[in-house]
Amino acid sequence: MRCIYCGTPLSAIDYCTGCGADVTLQKRIVRISNLLYNEGLEKASVRDLSGAISCLKRSLKFNKENIDARNLLGLVYYETGEVVSALSEWVISKNTVEENNAADFYIAKLQSNKNKLETINQTIKKYNQALLYCKQDDEDMAVIQLKKVLSQNPNLIKAYHLLALIYMKQQEYEKARKLLKKAAQIDTTNTTTLRYLHEVEEATGVGTNLNKSSRRFRKTVDGEEKEPHLLGPVTYKNGNDIIIQPTTFRDSSTMATFLNIFMGFVLGAALIWFLGIPANTRKINQEASKSVTDANTKLASETAKVTSLEKEIEDYQAKVDEANNTMQAAQDKADGYDTLLKAANEFISGDQNAAGNTLGEIEADSMEGEAKTLYESLLNSVKGAMYSSLYSQGATAYSSGDYKTAAEALKKATEADPTQYDAWYYLAFSYYNLNDTENADKTLAETIVRFPQYEELLSPYITDSSVLTAAKSKSTGNTADTQSSSSDSSQTTSTEAGQTTQDTYIAADQNNGAQDAGNTDTGNGYYDENGIWVQTY
Numbered sequence: 001m002r003c004i005y006c007g008t009p010l011s012a013i014d015y016c017t018g019c020g021a022d023v024t025l026q027k028r029i030v031r032i033s034n035l036l037y038n039e040g041l042e043k044a045s046v047r048d049l050s051g052a053i054s055c056l057k058r059s060l061k062f063n064k065e066n067i068d069a070r071n072l073l074g075l076v077y078y079e080t081g082e083v084v085s086a087l088s089e090w091v092i093s094k095n096t097v098e099e100n101n102a103a104d105f106y107i108a109k110l111q112s113n114k115n116k117l118e119t120i121n122q123t124i125k126k127y128n129q130a131l132l133y134c135k136q137d138d139e140d141m142a143v144i145q146l147k148k149v150l151s152q153n154p155n156l157i158k159a160y161h162l163l164a165l166i167y168m169k170q171q172e173y174e175k176a177r178k179l180l181k182k183a184a185q186i187d188t189t190n191t192t193t194l195r196y197l198h199e200v201e202e203a204t205g206v207g208t209n210l211n212k213s214s215r216r217f218r219k220t221v222d223g224e225e226k227e228p229h230l231l232g233p234v235t236y237k238n239g240n241d242i243i244i245q246p247t248t249f250r251d252s253s254t255m256a257t258f259l260n261i262f263m264g265f266v267l268g269a270a271l272i273w274f275l276g277i278p279a280n281t282r283k284i285n286q287e288a289s290k291s292v293t294d295a296n297t298k299l300a301s302e303t304a305k306v307t308s309l310e311k312e313i314e315d316y317q318a319k320v321d322e323a324n325n326t327m328q329a330a331q332d333k334a335d336g337y338d339t340l341l342k343a344a345n346e347f348i349s350g351d352q353n354a355a356g357n358t359l360g361e362i363e364a365d366s367m368e369g370e371a372k373t374l375y376e377s378l379l380n381s382v383k384g385a386m387y388s389s390l391y392s393q394g395a396t397a398y399s400s401g402d403y404k405t406a407a408e409a410l411k412k413a414t415e416a417d418p419t420q421y422d423a424w425y426y427l428a429f430s431y432y433n434l435n436d437t438e439n440a441d442k443t444l445a446e447t448i449v450r451f452p453q454y455e456e457l458l459s460p461y462i463t464d465s466s467v468l469t470a471a472k473s474k475s476t477g478n479t480a481d482t483q484s485s486s487s488d489s490s491q492t493t494s495t496e497a498g499q500t501t502q503d504t505y506i507a508a509d510q511n512n513g514a515q516d517a518g519n520t521d522t523g524n525g526y527y528d529e530n531g532i533w534v535q536t537y
Contacts, residue, residue, distance in 0.1 A: 033063035049187040081156030083120045123153040336366045356386025387417040406430040445471035
């Protein structure tokens with residue numbers, strides 16, 4: 001034993017000679033761990049395996065470096081058929097102490113027999129398959145699998161318990177009792193075994209003798225065994241004569257001989273009828289049952305193969321879909337680059353309106369690297385022309401009642417020149433007329449943040465006031481000042497005049513554009529006869 005603080009070997013005194021630490025508690029813990037190990041060893045020696053497992057686990061809780069306790073726990077697990085748990089304990093033991101460790105011998109002994117390891121692996125798979133059959137109410141297949149498991153690993157107590165449960169469900173209590181008695185011989189105090197035996201005894205009303213010896217002791221009288229009474233001739237005394245009377249008297253007449261022969265034939269025929277025919281019938285039934293079982297096993301195997309193939313097909317289809325999506329994305333990006341080149345050629349030729357329209361067809365998010373730089377440069381160069389074209393499309397669509405097209409064009413117009421109040425205004429009310437309250441609230445809130453002088457006019461149309469509050473909180477003071485100045489420079493009329501004009505036009509929107517605003521000039525544009533704002537440059 002070494003000090004837990006400095007690693008110095010400890011002596012009989014309660015202090016470490018290396019660091020002077022008090023190791024009384026450490027020694028007490030080690031003694032408790034050893035005491036529990038000894039108790040577990042005693043229980044394992046009388047096949048109280050469940051009690052041994054409990055003691056050894058407690059021993060390792062006190063001292064995880066108690067190699068003897070861990071190795072013994074692995075042996076107990078191995079004896080109960082839990083080979084995987086046994087290997088786990090031995091591997092931990094080997095990693096804790098590498099030299100002079102019995103775990104090396106146990107692991108080498110087990111690994112030297114490859115067939116044994118493969119058999120153990122197969123028993124685990126079959127046991128899990130039996131559990132699956134039980135969940136599917138396929139008890140016959142579960143019984144077959146469990147019988148195979150017990151033939152390959154006769155110490156697996158879990159398999160005894162599961163097979164006994166199936167027999168108990170089928171009310172075959174004697175078969176269940178026989179299995180549970182075998183499990184009790186492996187682990188005498190296993191609580192699950194004893195509980196199942198108690199249920200069998202309650203169901204049958206017959207007790208279970210778990211003693212290994214089946215010898216029945218004869219009755220004793222005054223401490224001595226009483227000899228059983230042997231049947232034989234009866235003798236008695238009549239005066240001075242001793243009379244010996246035979247136990248039976250048989251008349252060996254001819255009639256009796258023929259009668260005995262006849263009875264022999266009858267008994268022989270009865271034996272053939274009651275023993276031979278049922279045995280033949282049982283054999284036929286067993287062969288039929290085996291054929292059905294083999295067919296079910298083959299069907300289950302083929303079903304598993306079909307399921308596996310279907311999964312592979314689904315995986316391949318997913319890969320094909322992913323490849324198609326990637327190819328489509330690449331094609332869209334290539335189309336975007338072609339459109340960008342077309343816009344560049346139009347700009348070079350001096351047709352800014354056409355270049356602006358072409359740029360409006362491009363998704364800005366699809367541009368990357370130098371293409372994005374070119375896109376932004378062209379966009380800044382043709383912003384005015386592009387805005388005019390998109391705004392004109394949106395206004396025309398809005399006037400005709402095509403609010404969806406209007407929203408698409410006006411959204412691009414706001415992206416081309418976000419300083420124009422009119423595009424934001426019509427975009428918001430396009431969403432409003434489409435009953436798209438979420439986008440309408442967001443656009444109205446963004447418009448108020450950019451153009452705060454119109455808050456009183458636009459805020460009554462926001463259905464969720466929290467959207468406006470959130471939009472204001474995101475806007476910094478400098479951004480708000482910049483947007484307000486930009487909005488003021490784009491509107492040459494006074495706030496009061498703009499308020500009156502917009503109030504009039506909102507009423508016109510609610511009457512489906514029926515109001516005639518005339519040709520009133522307002523700042524950098526005017527309202528035409530249809531009530532549409534036309535921007536001038």
